[in-house]
Structure formats: structure tokens, C-alpha cells
Amino acid sequence: MIGRRKFIKTISSALLGIAAPNILKVRSSLGKTEKTPNLESRTLGRTGLKVTAVSMGVMNCSDPAVLFRAFDLGINFYDTADCYMWGRNEEMVGKVFRGKREKVFIQTKVHPNIEKKMRASVERSLRRLRTDYIDVLLWHNHSFPEEVSDRGLFEFMEKMKKEGKTRFTGFSAHSHMASLLREAAKSNYHDVALVSYNFTHSRNLREAVVIAAQSGMGIIAMKTQAGGYKKERMGGLTPHQAALKYILMDQNVSAAVPGVTTIEQIEECAAVMGNSFTKGNLNSLKQYQSFLHGRICTMCGGCVGECPYGVPHHELLRLAMYHDGYENDSLVRESLQIVTRQEIPRCSRCMSCSVICRRGLDIREQMQLAQELLVRS
Amino acid sequence: MFHRKFTILFILTGIIGWYGISSGVIDLESLVPTEEIPEGWALIEGPQIYTKKTLFEHIDGQAELFFKYGFQKSIFAIYQNLKVQENQIELDIYDMGNVLHAFGIFSRFRSEDRPMGVGLDSFLDGSSALFYKGKYFVMLYATEPNPSLLKEWAMKISLRILDHSALPKEIGYFPKNGLKPGSIQYFPEGLLGYQFLKRGFQGTYIEKVEVKDEVEDKAKVKDGDETKTETKEFHLFLAIFKNSQEAMKALRIYRDDLFKKGKIDIAIPTQLGANALKGEDPYQGKVITVQKGPYLLGVVGFEKEKDGEDRLVEFMKNVR
Numbered sequence A: 001m002i003g004r005r006k007f008i009k010t011i012s013s014a015l016l017g018i019a020a021p022n023i024l025k026v027r028s029s030l031g032k033t034e035k036t037p038n039l040e041s042r043t044l045g046r047t048g049l050k051v052t053a054v055s056m057g058v059m060n061c062s063d064p065a066v067l068f069r070a071f072d073l074g075i076n077f078y079d080t081a082d083c084y085m086w087g088r089n090e091e092m093v094g095k096v097f098r099g100k101r102e103k104v105f106i107q108t109k110v111h112p113n114i115e116k117k118m119r120a121s122v123e124r125s126l127r128r129l130r131t132d133y134i135d136v137l138l139w140h141n142h143s144f145p146e147e148v149s150d151r152g153l154f155e156f157m158e159k160m161k162k163e164g165k166t167r168f169t170g171f172s173a174h175s176h177m178a179s180l181l182r183e184a185a186k187s188n189y190h191d192v193a194l195v196s197y198n199f200t201h202s203r204n205l206r207e208a209v210v211i212a213a214q215s216g217m218g219i220i221a222m223k224t225q226a227g228g229y230k231k232e233r234m235g236g237l238t239p240h241q242a243a244l245k246y247i248l249m250d251q252n253v254s255a256a257v258p259g260v261t262t263i264e265q266i267e268e269c270a271a272v273m274g275n276s277f278t279k280g281n282l283n284s285l286k287q288y289q290s291f292l293h294g295r296i297c298t299m300c301g302g303c304v305g306e307c308p309y310g311v312p313h314h315e316l317l318r319l320a321m322y323h324d325g326y327e328n329d330s331l332v333r334e335s336l337q338i339v340t341r342q343e344i345p346r347c348s349r350c351m352s353c354s355v356i357c358r359r360g361l362d363i364r365e366q367m368q369l370a371q372e373l374l375v376r377s
Numbered sequence B: 001m002f003h004r005k006f007t008i009l010f011i012l013t014g015i016i017g018w019y020g021i022s023s024g025v026i027d028l029e030s031l032v033p034t035e036e037i038p039e040g041w042a043l044i045e046g047p048q049i050y051t052k053k054t055l056f057e058h059i060d061g062q063a064e065l066f067f068k069y070g071f072q073k074s075i076f077a078i079y080q081n082l083k084v085q086e087n088q089i090e091l092d093i094y095d096m097g098n099v100l101h102a103f104g105i106f107s108r109f110r111s112e113d114r115p116m117g118v119g120l121d122s123f124l125d126g127s128s129a130l131f132y133k134g135k136y137f138v139m140l141y142a143t144e145p146n147p148s149l150l151k152e153w154a155m156k157i158s159l160r161i162l163d164h165s166a167l168p169k170e171i172g173y174f175p176k177n178g179l180k181p182g183s184i185q186y187f188p189e190g191l192l193g194y195q196f197l198k199r200g201f202q203g204t205y206i207e208k209v210e211v212k213d214e215v216e217d218k219a220k221v222k223d224g225d226e227t228k229t230e231t232k233e234f235h236l237f238l239a240i241f242k243n244s245q246e247a248m249k250a251l252r253i254y255r256d257d258l259f260k261k262g263k264i265d266i267a268i269p270t271q272l273g274a275n276a277l278k279g280e281d282p283y284q285g286k287v288i289t290v291q292k293g294p295y296l297l298g299v300v301g302f303e304k305e306k307d308g309e310d311r312l313v314e315f316m317k318n319v320r
Helices: A002-016 A020-029 A064-072 A084-096 A115-129 A151-162 A177-185 A203-214 A240-249 A263-270 A279-292 A313-324 A329-341 A363-376 B002-022 B055-068 B099-109 B147-160 B169-173 B244-261 B305-318
Strands: A041-043 A050-052 A077-079 A105-110 A134-139 A166-173 A192-196 A218-222 A253-256 B041-050 B073-081 B088-095 B121-124 B128-133 B136-142 B185-187 B199-214 B225-240 B276-281 B285-292 B295-300
Touching: A041 A253, A050 A253, A064 A084, A064 A263, A084 A115, A084 B055, A084 B099, A105 A115, A115 A134, A115 A151, A134 A151, A134 A192, A151 A166, A166 A177, A166 A218, A177 A192, A177 A203, A192 A203, A203 A218, A240 A253, A240 A263, A240 A279, A313 A363, B041 B055, B055 B073, B055 B099, B088 B147, B099 B121, B099 B128, B099 B136, B099 B185, B121 B147, B128 B147, B136 B147, B169 B199, B169 B225, B169 B305, B199 B305, B225 B305, B244 B276, B244 B285, B244 B295, B285 B305, B295 B305
Parallel strands: A077 A105, A105 A134, A134 A166, A166 A192, A192 A218, A218 A253
Antiparallel strands: A041 A050, B041 B073, B073 B088, B088 B136, B121 B128, B128 B136, B185 B199, B199 B225, B225 B295, B276 B285, B285 B295
16 A cells, blocks of 8 residues: 555656645745635535635646646636646646645546546546545536437446546536537436637527536536737727626626646636626726737627528638638638638628628628638639 | 749848748647557537637636737647547647747646646646747647657647747746746746735745644653644745836835734844845735845745745845
């Protein structure tokens, strides 16, 4: 047993390149800590877990100091995955929360595969996390309703629960979230859903979130900051707190897991708890929206109508977004290679476009821009 | 006249061709072995290109990490053993824009020093192989452990990469003495978890410290404890800024931060000069940092003052 512990300690030190004992010693010897946020806990659906409304997406975090800070701030729910940095992310979580396991909830993920491999993946996660149980084990990135209602996948998760390897289960999704949530709400296969959800998303998704939450699923929002902000291009505007507050106004959301990489960011996010969405926040988001409004397609999926001549407006909008939004013409060229291979109908520049953007983007103008890019190619 | 025009055209074509090769401008698809694959194996899926918009579909949320490291595009393919179909090799080649970012993402995935001699640096274990060369980061994953085959595959891909950029110069600044092999990492933001330190490198060092261990049966030892030697780790870091003013600004922020949340030690070693800071960071441990040109270089988490100071002084000499 001692040998195994020593082995884990050695390996983890090697993997993480951190000296946790040093950190822990220093942290306990320094008494100075500034004000803590007003913690707000919410119930994570039928799991009954009381999670902090602002939790933490560990994915991109590289330094254990950020996790220590999050813990000191009172944040109790941490989202990681088996595959992030080939397991190094889980290693870091395991090392930081050694000796504090009962004070935090850990969510990690597994990919659908044959049972032997899924089981091995869960076992590896447990070893890296230095724990006997996972609080929430999710299927990583479901994309189709059939996956959400897959009986075989459900049975595997049930086994994991019965064997005590996880307490609760669910799925994560980056696309088609509304249809997945609606499908998941029909069964009791999933306790938790981790979905991309922010102020740019459509009413359809908001309604699906309500349905899923009412069915007893705990909803965790990721990508709450809508992909980050280019501060320099927006006159110094940083609507991070506003974006987080906006999504937490939806009481169907149990927690948000913004992906943070620095101590400053987690402090900024944690400070949102217990504070209501103000007029200033609204203005801040409006400014950001107006920055996007009429300028960039965010591929939110909220287009209304279709082109009667079959012009694939989604593809062309993407070209315009790469050019105008990302300012990345290499992406434009790449997409053009795909688009020009297909024989697509050209936009006939009708007097008014049949496709309407719910955010007010001038589709006709965007089609014109995309058309120019096509001609140039 | 025609001969002259032809000569100019020939020279121009040569220049463009040379520029293309030297700057590594090559088609990503050309890096994927499609025909020269080991006997008994076949390409069964791909090559599939992924862009900033579609990378999520391939590697889920981890795409964000790649974006932070300047991801441009990637290509993915799966090979299958014709006899044992479950036996597959997955290949990902990422165009990270430049060699610094390619090293950075490589350094985040490499878990220890297990080089295989491919590319600028590499990692090989039973079922995975990683390497970076120029602006490309390559990952190979085998469903069944087969390191020799992975290495063979990696070498084939490496030969196709014509980007011969040198490794980031900052790696050479880190003193070799005590450096844990394969521990240098590059972070595009949030070095040591601090926003104000921005981007930079970090390397891990080993020091031996004496620890007093309480003996369970005190009757056996007169004074009740005995001394043992234990290895501990500390880090050297190099934060990179636009200019020396920015580096000084970050030093001031760190000083304020330590004043509020940690401890400041006024006894700064004289050889570090005036623009130095010594103290105790609430999350990193003992810290000494010094500004030199556009850099803030420092040492954190050390136990023995001398070890930390000596290594930092050596580091300072290397940084130009």
C-alpha cells in the first residue's frame, strides 16, 4: 500500500512538475486572505448535490495555484475530462484535492467505446483523480439524439453506479443541444447535462433547458462567455461577469463552469455569485451584442427561412464570418476549397433576402461578401 | 529576348519555391502517409481536415487549449491492421502556426522525458507517440501497444515535414544543472496562474532537502526523530513581455500582490540588482524574481535559499 502511494506520488510529481507539499505548507503559514465571495449554491437536479453557482472548468488550467485559489474562494464543483492533455488535467485535480475530496465534487468524462475500454478509461480517471469515486461521470460530447437514448450506454453507466465508481451520470454536448436535451428529458437515463449555453443562444435552447431541468436533470452551462472577447477591439470592454450573470439568471441552470486559466479570472468569475444582473451588466452585454450585431455571424443557428434558389447560406455565412469575424483568410481559403468543389447555386441578389437573422445581421450583405470571396478564389 | 524572360521566370519560380520550402508552406494532406504505410496496414478513415470551426467536432472541449496555442488547422487519419481489425493507429497532425506554439502544445501533452529521436523533440510510450517539428505538432495513438511501429510511423511523417525551424531559443536559457529532463513547458497565458505574468516558460528543478521524520516508537531513538534526505521540486520561470517597461510593470503588480496576499522579504541578494523581488507567494511558495530587459525571470517553490538563488543567478547569465 505504501509502495503504491509512493509510486503515485512520484509519478504525479513527475507529471505535474509541481511541489504540492511546498504549496500546502506555504498556504497554511500565510494567514492573509482577502474577502471571499458571497457563495451561492444551487441543487444539481435530481442528484441533490449542492454545487456553487459559479464552478470551474479546469480544462485549460495549467497551474495548480488556480485550483487552490478556487477552493479557497469556496468553489466546490470542478469539471475535467479523461482526455484533457492525455490525463494530465485529471492528475492535477487529483493532486490538488488530495485530503479535501469530501469537500469538492468532481465531474469527468468517458468516451463511448467497447466496455473493456470504457471501463479502463474510468479506472484510469479514478487513479489520476486519486479517488475511489467520481461524483458525476459524463459521456463526452454527444451529438445525436440516438446517443442520448442509447440503452447500451445507459446500462454501462448503471454498472458504474452500482460498482460505486460514480455517483451520478450524464452527457456533454457542444452542438444540437436543444434536440439532445429534449430527447434526454424523455427518459431518466441522465442525471446531468453539460451544455454550451450563453447569451447568444436561441430561444429554442432556452426552452429545451427548461424542459430538461423540469425532468429532473441538473443543467451545467459551459462556454458561458461565448468564446471570449477581444478587449482591444472593443474599447476595453470585458463583459465576462455580465455574461456569467446573464446565464445564471436562468434558475434552470445549476452551475456555470467557465474555463479559467488564471487566479484573476477565477476571482472575477467567483465575484459574480450573490450579485444580481444590473443595468450596467445589461449595457455591457448590449455593447458586446452591438459589436457583434450586424457585423459577425456567430453561427448561433438562429437563421429564419431558407433561400428559394437553394443557396447554402450557412456555408457562405461561415466564409463571411472567417473573413470579417476571425479575420483569418487562411480559413476562408480552406473553406473555399470545400465550397468550390461543390456546385452550389450563386446568390441572385434578390431585392430582399428570404433568410433572416434574428440578431439583425444583414444576410444579403453577407451573401454579397461571400460571393466576392468566391469570385476572388 | 524570350530567353531572358524565361531565365527571369525560372529564377522567380526558384525563389518562390525556396521560400515555400524554407517557410514550411506545405499542404497538410501531403504529410499524411497514404501509400508508404507499413505492410499489413491500410488507411481506413480520412485524411480529414479540421478547422477552428470544426475542431470541437473532433476533440471536443480540448479544442480550446489548441486555440490558445495558435491552432490553424489539423488533419486526422486512422490506419487499421488488416489481420486484427481492432488494432488501429490514429494520427493527428496539427498546424500550430509557428514553432513556439508547436513546442508549447507538445510540452503540455508530454508527461515525462521519453524521447524517440524524431523531430525537434518527441515522446514515446507503449501506445502513444508525440513529436513537434517546425510549426507542426504530431500525435499518434495505437489501440494496442506497439512502440516500434509508432516510431516508424512518426519518422515517416517527420521526413515529410520540410519546416526546419530551430527550437525556441528560450529553452536554451534554462540551466541544465538540476533540471528535470523534459520538464520545460511554454504557456501562452497565465504563467504560474497569474494573468499579469502573461506568457512564458517554466522548468522544473530538483533539490535535496533534509526532513525530520518522527519515529513511531520513540523508545528506539533517544531524541524522538531522525533526519532523512528527500528530493523536492522547484521551478524557474521566464515571463516574456513586449519591452522592459511592461516587465517592470508586471514586477510592480507582483510586489503589490505579495504585499496583500503573501510576504515580502527585504533581504534581496545583491547580485540580483535593484529590479528584484523576494518573498513568499501564497500558492507557489518562496519566490525570487528579477527583471532583465523584456523578461521577468524567477524561481519559485524552493526550500533552500542557496539552491534557489544560485540557480536564478545562473539563469540570469544565460538570458540575453
